[in-house]
Structures are given as C-alpha cells and as structure tokens.
Amino acid sequence: MDVDGCCPHYECQCICYGWGDPHYVTFDGTYYGFQGNCSYWLVKEILPKYNFSVMIDNYYCGEPDGLSCPQSITVFYESYKIFIIQKDINGIFTNQISVNDKRVSPAYQNGDFRIVTTGIDTVLVIPKIHAKITFSGLIFGIYLPYNGFAGNTEGQCGTCDNNRTDDCMLPSGKIDPSCPHMAHEWHVNNSNCEPVPPKPTPPPNPCDKSMCEIIKSSVFEACHKIVDYGPFVVACEFDVCHMHINHIGCISLQTYADVCAESGVCIDWRSATKGLCEYKCESPKVYQACGPQVEPTCDSWYNQKFIYMADAFSAMTSMELEGCSCPNGTILLSSNSNECVPSCELCRLPDGKYKQANATWTEGCKQCICEEDVLQVACHPLPCPAQPSLSCDQEGQIKVTDTTGCCPKEKCGK
Incomplete structure (x- = not known):
C-alpha cells in the first residue's frame, strides 16, 4: 500500500541467493558468476537503520580451475553476531551455529530472532525487520522486505530498488559494468584474500548436461511460472562442465528447489536424479x-x-x-x-536413556518398572527366596552370612 494507505502497487521483494562455485542472483534478479577466496559483504545498509548486514566466507574448492565455494555465513543484527558453518562429520553434513561466539543448538529462539534446521537447511528469521536468511553449506538465501530495505542495500547482492542497472555498485558508489569485478571489491577489511585465479577454460570434451534439463522438465513445472529457472540452468551447465564432480549439478537443482519452496511450492526432485542427488540422513532419521x-x-x-x-x-x-x-x-x-x-509414553532414566511405559528391568539389586499412570520409575528391592534351615553341628563350625550377590545366604564356616 502507498503511504496514505489508499492505493496498492506491486513491489518485488529483496531476494538474493548464491550457490555452487558460487553463482549469484542479486536482489533485482541479475545473475552473475564469481570466484574469490575471501570474506565478502553480501549485504550492508547504505544508511544504518537496523544495524543489519551479512558476510560470507569463500574458499577454493574446484582445482585446477580455481573455483570457490561458500564456507560460512555471518549475520550481524543490532548487538548480535550469528555465525553458521557447515561441516562434514563422518560423511554427514551438519550445520553448526554460534550466537556471539557461543554455540547454540536449533531450534533456538530469543526475543529478537529464531534459528531452526531441517537437517539440510538452517533458517534464521528476524520478525521485527521481516528478514530471513537460509544457509545449507553451498547455498545461501537472503529475503528482505522491500518496504524496509528499498534503495538502502549495497554489497554483492546489489541495491534492492527494482532497477538492475545499478546492481553492480562498488563501495565508492560508482557503477561497475562487470558484476564479477564489483563482487571482488566487497571483500571484508583485514580478511585474507588470495589472488584471483584465471578464469576457467572450457573443457576440450563435451560434457553431460542432462541433469540440468531436469530443472526445465515437468518435475519443476509447478514452479516455472513463479521463479525463473534460467539462471539455475546456466549455473548448472557451468558447474558440470568445469568442476568435474559427478553430483555438482545437484547444487543448482537444490537451490532452485529451495527458492521454489520459499515461494510456497515444495517439490520432490531428488527422486528424479536416479540416485545421483540422494541425500544421506543420519540414522535413524x-x-x-x-x-x-x-x-x-x-x-x-x-x-x-x-x-x-x-x-x-x-x-x-x-x-x-x-x-x-x-x-x-x-x-x-x-x-x-x-x-x-514409537511413543512419548516413556520414563526418563538418570543416564539419559528412556523406558517404555510398563517396562520392567533389573537395576543392581532392585526391580524397576516404568509406571504407566505417572511415567515415573519405581524401584523396589529384589525379593529373596526363603532359605532352608542350616545346621552347623560339626566341630569348629559356625554359621556365617555370605553377602555375595543381592540376597544374603547362610553357610557353615570354620
């Protein structure tokens, strides 16, 4: 709605995402590829309004072509520093999160923001400024409201003003004709930046781009009219021809699926890749x-x-x-x-384990049960069998009590 609340008009929200090695789509929809091993500003406010900014750290991941990939993302908001990084732990990719340098486990929430994870995507939301940031290792997304950030963003994600001509703005305010060149200029002060590697040369042999065709196929048809798939196909074809990794095209498919899901269209796409993009969850999930x-x-x-x-x-x-x-x-x-x-009707044990309701077990010299009505553990001493009468009438014998085991037992001793 206009300021006076009388007339509505359309606005494109500020949505920027990056993926792969890496490929970017700016807030206004400009696509460009970028290589750089450094920390960069994705978003900064031109005039501080919310004390909000986002920084990304890249590393070289595609030898010998010198390609780079996202490694971690840091969100600054008011007095908070929210750091998200993905690590490979025994073949399972896990997102690790810290708030002001203190590790937290999702779901995490305070009065200002919430962090959740699906096991693949980590999602940070800041309701007060209607901001959402997603990260899943090689993929990030930044969703900002136009009415709060229009004309007031700068960085690798460009200026959100529904005008693509100024997307490649340098820190000086000048417009660069090349977005990849512009992107290098947004490195974070004091960050360790290696020299820009030479641009990858096309491979001598034709490469298999069939996976990229899935983006254009009926698998994603429900999303085609909502999100333009062109940049994702271009990025997919670049990756499969330069990174020499069988499953690298999965990243472009996953990114397009993420953007579709954020637009309300969730698609089961991995089953169409013949197992190449299968995701391995940590058992039993x-x-x-x-x-x-x-x-x-x-x-x-x-x-x-x-x-x-x-x-x-x-x-x-x-x-x-x-x-x-x-x-x-x-x-x-x-x-x-x-x-x-299978059920939440469980009793919690001191060692952190659980027992089903009505389950019985022996613990030391006690018989325990998980009481169904209160879901509490009740333990009682094990019943001891009656002992036969014992006569120690030989010379030098006396009755002694053997305390081995749970039940005392009398025997004859010397």
Missing part, C-alpha cells in the same frame, strides 16, 4: 522432500514454543522444506537427541 521446519518432539514445552504457538516467529517458519526427520510411526524423543521412539 530419513529424508523427507517436504516437511516441517521444526520437527515435533516428546517435549511438550518445546512443541508449544516452536510449533503450536502462533506468533511472528512461527509465521516466518511455516513453509515446508526438505530435511531429515523420524520415520513414519515414530517421533523425535527430544530436540537435542537423534532418537526416534
């Missing part, structure tokens, strides 16, 4: 193409805070995304566990 950003658990307080409470945080994390979750018929035990259980 399984891959889910379209699932909740916050998985329900057996902790009722957690569910109430992150799922059932209708507020600005839940409104910004309601879109379905791909991720890893417990198999059908089971539920996640708690947010900080990776245990899927």
Whole structure:
C-alpha cells in the first residue's frame, strides 16, 4: 500500500541467493558468476537503520580451475553476531551455529530472532525487520522486505530498488559494468584474500548436461511460472562442465528447489536424479522432500514454543522444506537427541536413556518398572527366596552370612 494507505502497487521483494562455485542472483534478479577466496559483504545498509548486514566466507574448492565455494555465513543484527558453518562429520553434513561466539543448538529462539534446521537447511528469521536468511553449506538465501530495505542495500547482492542497472555498485558508489569485478571489491577489511585465479577454460570434451534439463522438465513445472529457472540452468551447465564432480549439478537443482519452496511450492526432485542427488540422513532419521521446519518432539514445552504457538516467529517458519526427520510411526524423543521412539509414553532414566511405559528391568539389586499412570520409575528391592534351615553341628563350625550377590545366604564356616 502507498503511504496514505489508499492505493496498492506491486513491489518485488529483496531476494538474493548464491550457490555452487558460487553463482549469484542479486536482489533485482541479475545473475552473475564469481570466484574469490575471501570474506565478502553480501549485504550492508547504505544508511544504518537496523544495524543489519551479512558476510560470507569463500574458499577454493574446484582445482585446477580455481573455483570457490561458500564456507560460512555471518549475520550481524543490532548487538548480535550469528555465525553458521557447515561441516562434514563422518560423511554427514551438519550445520553448526554460534550466537556471539557461543554455540547454540536449533531450534533456538530469543526475543529478537529464531534459528531452526531441517537437517539440510538452517533458517534464521528476524520478525521485527521481516528478514530471513537460509544457509545449507553451498547455498545461501537472503529475503528482505522491500518496504524496509528499498534503495538502502549495497554489497554483492546489489541495491534492492527494482532497477538492475545499478546492481553492480562498488563501495565508492560508482557503477561497475562487470558484476564479477564489483563482487571482488566487497571483500571484508583485514580478511585474507588470495589472488584471483584465471578464469576457467572450457573443457576440450563435451560434457553431460542432462541433469540440468531436469530443472526445465515437468518435475519443476509447478514452479516455472513463479521463479525463473534460467539462471539455475546456466549455473548448472557451468558447474558440470568445469568442476568435474559427478553430483555438482545437484547444487543448482537444490537451490532452485529451495527458492521454489520459499515461494510456497515444495517439490520432490531428488527422486528424479536416479540416485545421483540422494541425500544421506543420519540414522535413524530419513529424508523427507517436504516437511516441517521444526520437527515435533516428546517435549511438550518445546512443541508449544516452536510449533503450536502462533506468533511472528512461527509465521516466518511455516513453509515446508526438505530435511531429515523420524520415520513414519515414530517421533523425535527430544530436540537435542537423534532418537526416534514409537511413543512419548516413556520414563526418563538418570543416564539419559528412556523406558517404555510398563517396562520392567533389573537395576543392581532392585526391580524397576516404568509406571504407566505417572511415567515415573519405581524401584523396589529384589525379593529373596526363603532359605532352608542350616545346621552347623560339626566341630569348629559356625554359621556365617555370605553377602555375595543381592540376597544374603547362610553357610557353615570354620
């Protein structure tokens, strides 16, 4: 709506994303490729209004062509520094998050922002300024409202003003004819930048671009009219021809699927890649193409805070995304566990493990049961069998008590 609230008009929201080695689409939709091993400003405010900025750290990942990839992303907001990095732990990619240099585990929320993860994507939302930042290793997305940031952004994501002619603006304010050249100029002060490598040369042999055709196929048809797939096809073809990695095209498909999902169209696309883009979840969790950003658990307080409470945080994390979750018929035990259980009717044990309601077990010299009505553990001493009468009537014998085991036992001793 206009300022006076009388007339509506259309605005393109400020959406910038990058992926692969890396490819960028600016807030106004300009696509460009960029190589650089350094820390760069993706977004800064020209005139400080919200104390908001986003920085990305790249590293060289595509020898011998000198290609670079995103490694971590840092969001600055008011007095917060939110750092997200993805690490490969035993073949499982895990996003690690810290707030003001202190590790936190998602879902995490304070009065100003919320961080959730699907096991693949990490999502940060700041309701007060309606900002959303997503990160999944080689992919990032920045979603800002036009009415809060129009004409007031600079950096590798360009100026959000619905005008592509000024997308390649340098820190000096001048417009560079080359966005890749502009992108290098947004390196963070004091960051260790290596020299720009030579541009990759086309491979001598034709490369297989068939995976990239999936983006244009009926698999993504529901999203074609909502999000232009052109840049993702171009990026996919570049990657499969230069990075010499079988599954590198998956990154462009995943990015297009992420952007579609954020627009409300969730697509099960990995099944169309003949296993090449299959995602491996940490057992016992399984891959889910379209699932909740916050998985329900057996902790009722957690569910109430992150799922059932209708507020600005839940409104910004309601879109379905791909991720890893417990198999059908089971539920996640708690947010900080990776245990899927068939029921939440469980008793919690001191060692952190759980028992089903009515389960019985022996613990030391006690018989324990998980009481169904209160879900509490009750333990009682093991019953001891009656002992036969013992007569120690030989010379030098006396009765002694053997305390080996749980039940005392009398025997004859000397």
